[in-house]
Amino acid sequence: MSSSFGTLFRITTFGESHGPGVGVVVDGCPPRLPISEASIQAELDRRRPGQSRLVSQRKEDDRVEILSGVVDGNSLGTPIAMLIRNQDARGKDYEDIARAYRPSHADYTYDAKYGVRAIAGGGRASARETAGRVAGGAIAQQLLALRGVSIVAWVDEVAGLTAAVDETVVTREQVDTNDLRCPDPDAAAKMIERIEQARKDGDSVGGVIRAIARGVPAGWGEPIFDKLEADLGKAMLSIPAVKGVENGSGFAGTLSTGSAHNDVFYRRDDGSIGTRTNRSGGIQGGISNGEPVTLRIAFKPTATIMREQETVDRDGNPTTLMPRGRHDPCVLPRAVPIVEAMFALVLADHCLRQAARS
Ligand SMILES: Cc1cc2nc3c(=O)[nH]c(=O)nc-3n(C[C@H](O)[C@H](O)[C@H](O)COP(=O)(O)O)c2cc1C
Known part of the structure; x- marks a missing residue:
């Protein structure tokens, strides 16, 4: 049932893909935080469809309207509600999926759960829902920036093609130099070619986004069930099309030994404690x-592909489905700001939780 996320810094998203709009209510944002509407808009611009030929051609301005909680560019400490109106909804494109289930999408499971669903555009299973997260995440990033914390995510792998990126120095400006965000x-260039080929073939591809948060002080995260990596794992797995999350050495670490894998402590020049490696x-x-x-x-390959596929209707009768509508042949370029937003929401929440202890 939950469309809410976070403990002290908490967001609730609302809206369906082809309804009047989508948005977010941010609750728990401290008062007197400078809120830049331009920064919120900039993040939404990085997520919106129609940015390049690599992504869905749905034309949405994704203009944010701040309805409450901000006066003269400062937060009031009261709920911040933000609305993003839908403009380019084409319900007719989805008449077919009213009768048949798209393979590996959420049509069947929403029916199984609710017995009713907003069919056009996939309702709340659509990535359109994530616009609210990005708006909320932009505020979380403004809170974190004042504490010296910054987040960068980038496309690191597409269909098995990998990038060589030095995570210690990569910047958001470098990430945004191409449409793919690699x-x-x-x-x-190779990844873009692969995505264009998939689009021409009426197919789709998946890949891996990497993300780093710099400046996080020691001490954030709650032991046992609200571990920082547990909350980050939940945050990332809640993004549509995400199938796995790794922290540090991740699955590759299983191939190592303790002696090779341990991060050795040392004292930094400023007297603080650091580790020589960061597995x-x-x-x-x-x-x-x-x-x-x-x-x-x-991220898995996009479920909706422009090919006829076998499926069943609501009564389980075999049928075929040839989807229409505008879809992302690879979701990764638009998912980069969503990953950054979810990362920021978790860190902002744990920042406030740690502050509440002292
Ligand atoms: C930025 C972004 C864009 C997406 N675009 C599409 C799309 O155009 N077509 C589609 O079928 N799925 C798309 N998805 C994924 C679906 O929303 C998702 O696969 C679906 O809700 C089922 O959920 P699951 O894959 O997490 O099980 C997108 C996901 C993201 C993050």
């Missing part, structure tokens, strides 16, 4: 250790 230009991905015992927090997030 800061390795040679790898990006822990900035988290030990569910609590940040002061090193950068690192994640890898796996």
